[in-house]
Amino acid sequence: MGTNPCIIGVATRTWRGLDAPEPLEMWTEVVADAAHDSGAAGVLGRIDSLEVVYSQTWQYDDAPRRLADRLGVDPPNLHYTGIGGTTPQQLANRAAERILAGDLDVVAIVSAESLATQAAAKKRGDRLTYSFAPDERRPFPWEAPFHPAELAHDVFPAWLTFALFDNARRAYRRVPLDDYRRSLAEMMSPMTAVAAAHPDDAWFPIERTVDDILVPRAENRMVGYPYTKYMVAVMDVDMAGAFIVASEEAADRLGVSRDARVYLRGWAYAADPVYVAEHAELHRSPAMHAAIGEALRNAGAGADDVAHLDLYSCFGSSLNFARDALGMQASDTRPLTVTGGLAYHGGPGSGYMTHAIAHMARVLREHAGDLGLTTGVGMANTKHVAGVWSTTPGTPRPPDYDALASALPAPLAIVDHYEGRATVAAYSVVHGRDGAPEWGLLVCDVPGGRCYARLDDIVALEASERTEVVGARVSLRPERIEMAAGEGTRHLVVR
Secondary structure, eight states: OOOOEEEEEEEEEEOOSSOOOOHHHHHHHHHHHHHHHTTOTTHHHHOOEEEEOOOSSOOOSSHHHHHHHHHTOOOSEEEEOOOOTTHHHHHHHHHHHHHHTTSOSEEEEEEEEEHHHHHHHHHHTOOOOOSSOOSSOOOOOOSSOOOHHHHHTTOOOHHHHHHHHHHHHHHHTTOOHHHHHHHHHHHHHHHHHHHHTOTTTOSSOOOOOHHHHHSOBTTBOEEETTEEGGGSOOOOOEEEEEEEEEEHHHHHHHTOOGGGOEEEEEEEEEEOOSSGGGOSOTTSOHHHHHHHHHHHHHHTOOGGGEEEEEOOOSSHHHHHHHHHHHTOOTTOOOOSOSSOOIIIIIOOTTOHHHHHHHHHHHHHHHSTTOEEEEEEEETTTTEEEEEEEESSOOOOOOOOHHHHHHTSOOOOOBOSSOOEEEEEEEEEEEEOTTSOEEEEEEEEEETTEEEEEEEOOHHHHHHTTTSOOTTOEEEEEEEEEEOTTSOEEEEEEEO
């Protein structure tokens, strides 16, 4: 068995000016900086696993091998991940488990995106190409096939799917619509202050008031009710981050100062159903509750023992579900983020948690003995991960993943075709770039399971942002549509 896993070095960088280099250069810089941050010599040469978070900016023929070559190292283990907001924490968790098992000693984890630079180039009419392109185009690594019912109802944008969960939570708690939207802005405004306190790192280091975030206007249009633009994650940023996890024995051999070490005290992962309509409880996340609870138990801590938080903040519902899982009340003054969150710090593809973990390590080094909690969310509120950190070592052990999975609710059936009366379980209203409502997505309870439905009546759309629709009885009918490939399919519409 190995010894306690701990972070020994971290690094983050944000590029300004929309002239960021390609991801390979970004990875190289921050891994070297993380090794330097450890304060020890020879760290790069001791890496025995080099792990690269999937980059949406550019696909290389062999990303981790190209990075190893740039760093001048030859670790026996190289790994390139798939997508998802949980990925960096999952890599940290896996590294901890392999260190405890004695399989690894030093693991470097890195992410980078130059999506803002790429988008700016595209807007100019330029097409950026980088080094070491693969021989053939690689498909985007979707983790699950698209469900036919979701294809038929355009259940794609994350700001739409996460809005469904927040609206279901609002109805479950019987909060008036305007009060709930204000609570979202009140929750997120303090996060902008955290971003503003990190001007070298945050993409938007601007402190915003509650009304700045709440009130729709040209620069802050309504996106998907109840979210305005200032409430949603921003992925097109130029950022890289890295952290190095080592066994305590390796840290000792390298001569890493005790003051630089941040231990992973507890961790866990759990998953809700893949598709939104499958979630038995749309107002909460049983898997998030399980993952956070298990991580805290393994760390020997309770929610009130955690001094520093970085709760995954792609959208309001991910924050609210995490606060619910922790039992946090509105009066709790603990900041929800150490970075500013995905809407204000920026959420670079699948790499945001690399930054959250690096920032958490810095905070804990300054507050020796405190506990910090980082959480991540992936897909449509499906994947959930948590890690508990401290400069004080604990007695970590891997969670029982099978027990976690078996304790979760089974998915509901999705009904593709249905005609008749149904009850609205969740909904959202999609707004266009002019800020006006365009159409609505409903998740409905029907005999045998759940279905999706579309609402197009403008009067009803406007009314649904003033009056609660969850729980309403509606009448559905199928409507034939033509897909891009020319195949006929059906979606359901409210009549």
